[in-house]
Amino acid sequence: MLSPEILEYYERGGERERLSAGTGRLEFLRTWDLLSRALPPAPARVLDVGGATGAYAGPLARAGYAVHVIDPVPEHVAAAAGLDGVTAALGDARDLPEPDASADAVLLLGPLYHLPDRADRVAAWREAARVVRPGGVVAGAVISRFASLFDGVVKGYYADPEFVSIVERALRDGVHRNTGAVQRWFTSAYFHRPEEPAAEAAEAGLAEVRTVAVEGPVWMTGERLTEFLADPRLTGIMLDMLRRVEDEPSVLGASSHLLTIATRTAA
Template sequence: MLRPEVLNYYLRGGERDRLSSGAGRLEFLRTWDVLIRTLPASPAVVLDVGGATGVYAAPLAQAGYEVTVVDPVPEHVAVSRGLPGVRAMVGDARELPAGDASADAVLLLGPLYHLQERSDRLAAWREAGRVVRPGGVVVAATISRFASLFDGFVKGFFGDPAFGPLVERVLAQGRHGNPDEVPRWFTSAYFHRPEELAGEVADAGLVLRRVVSVEGPLWMSPAALDGFLGDPALLLDRLRVVEEEPSLLGASSHLLTVAVRESVGGL
């Protein structure tokens, strides 16, 4: 289900602690902030597709949601199954092991950026639309087309002569690669331009509600983030104000797209 280098990335623990500090912590807090303002009230049934080790499933279950993680990495599923109130199973976002209209909400917080072909991304969107009930919500995460460029400056990756061509390909085609599996760099992925998302949602038969920036440009200022993340209330409050500002979408490392399945007789 996963390309070998993608599976190796996750088996090496590439994402194990990423969301616990710095820009990763900001990503988690902002994603959670958007989710709690977007999901139907608990108790509701949430299918967390690509939910990995349950970093969002665990707090959702604690908040009263009925959560099932679907992930292609068996090791991730084993960890998620050990979380209180969380179900988990191995599965592919393009062919979900769930019935029609069986969930109140579907999360695609991992799959879309590992599907480099548009046809595969549309298959994942359509499957989410199939399993969510009419009127239900789908929340999907994507990586910005410009994330590698900015990340290279923040982390000093341009010191490696192989990194420049990688960024050039991403900017031109959206396809991110890591042919030598350099541990510091992300694995094979697709990085979206913000304006692409509306077309994917429409072609999958869903209705776009909004596209929001997750971190905004603040992820590029790690020193400043350390202070704000100690007491993030002000940070989260201010970022909500500009989360849908079109001119800032490309500067965010991640984007969240909120779509709904049209209900019978209209939305």
């Protein structure tokens, strides 16, 4: 289901702690804030597709949701299944082993940026629309087309000519192809232009589609971001300000991640 370099990347376990500090922590806090406003109230059933080791499934279960993770990586499934209140199974976002209208909400927080072909991404949205109940919510995360361009400056990756060529390809067609024997950067992925995920969700039959910036440009602030995250008061101010501009079109391209939220039309 996954190409070898993507599977190898996740089997190394790097995603286990990614959302716990720095830019990953900001991504988590903003995504959680968005989900808290979009999801139906607990104890709704949430299908977390591509949920990895349960970074969101665990907190959702603790908040009273019934959470089932579907992921293509066996190690992820085992880890998620070990969380209190979470069940998990192997599966592919394009062919979900779930009955029609069996979930109150579906999360696609991992699959979409590992499907380089548009038809496959639309298939994942369509499967989510199939298994969510009428009126239910589907939320999908993507990586911005320009994330690696900014990352090259923020983290100094442009010192390596190989990274430069990876970024040039991503800017041309969205395909971030990292097939090196030692993956020093993020693995192979598809990076969306801001207008693309909403169009894909709409083509899959979903309605009330909205795309928002997750981190905005704040993820590029380095040590200043760390200072804010260490101070609950400053963190609260930052999250409030980002909430105010999450719909601003001019901010979307500067965000590392985008979240598209849609609903299945009522029967």
